[in-house]
Amino acid sequence: MQWSPTDGHNDARGLRLAVVVARFNSDITEKLLEGARQALREARAETGDVFYVPGAFELPLASKLLAPRYDAIVALGAVIRGDTPHFDYVAGEAARGLQQVALETGVPVAFGVLTTNTYEQAVERAGGKHGNKGYDAVMTAVEMARLVASSSQASGSKKDALQMETRG
């Protein structure tokens, strides 16, 4: 069975969401943003603040700066393989950095960064025959923000129960 990013809880009401978009390959990343906006509407998000950075390499720092103010971050970019090893550095550091921000801050960061061999493959994933990864990234962010919220509620009630036990 194929996992669908829309299987989870896609109700964004009450969540503060930020979308960070890389301008590099902007014809693709603007399509990812269109998909992200559609998902925000469908999930009934009340916030979906949009911030721009020059390229995918800059997504992690922007996400880290935004994390304290949001329940989840959606990072959008398009890294397309060229003739030099530059692709590997930019794509690798974007992925590593975004995961690091999520793990260090506890704020989910959805990886809506296309890493493709060709421009056509990017087009196909930005509203083409393979869907829109910007849309998927928003739904992932919403699901993860809900998971974080319910896990902190659960640990809160566990703490209360322990305190009650101690008080006897």
Ligand code: INI
């Ligand atoms: N940035 C991208 O978002 N996608 C790319 O494909 C890309 N390539 O191929 O070079 C790219 N480079 C710019 C990079 O993200 C930084 O903005 C730049 O290196 C300055 O730090």
